[in-house]
Amino acid sequence: CGLGAIINDQTLPQLQCEIIAGSANNQLATAGHGLQLHQRNILYAPDYVINAGGLVYASLHHKGKPQSLIEEKTQRIAGTLTEIFTQARERQQATSNIAEHLAEQRLYHKFSAAA
8 A cells, every 4th residue: 555656557457356445645557547447347446535534634633623624524535435436437437537527626616716
């Protein structure tokens, strides 16, 4: 779990699993590897989604926010994953592509609202 780019041309053919949900950052060596996982029917939980809880906790705790807010925000991660998995299934696309698109939409909306 500590290595980035661990899903690559050498390791991907060796995988004999149904799900990848590791804690390493940047697990996919390239975006194409997300598509290859999808084509092999391996469910990929994008690392930056499932690891968001640590960032949420650290940033909100540092700002002195209440534990209840931290818990509320971290509990939303499961819903985000469900949304990604559902859209990927419905659109027959890689979860990595759906997650990237969703992140871009949310960032655009957040920065557009702030402007």
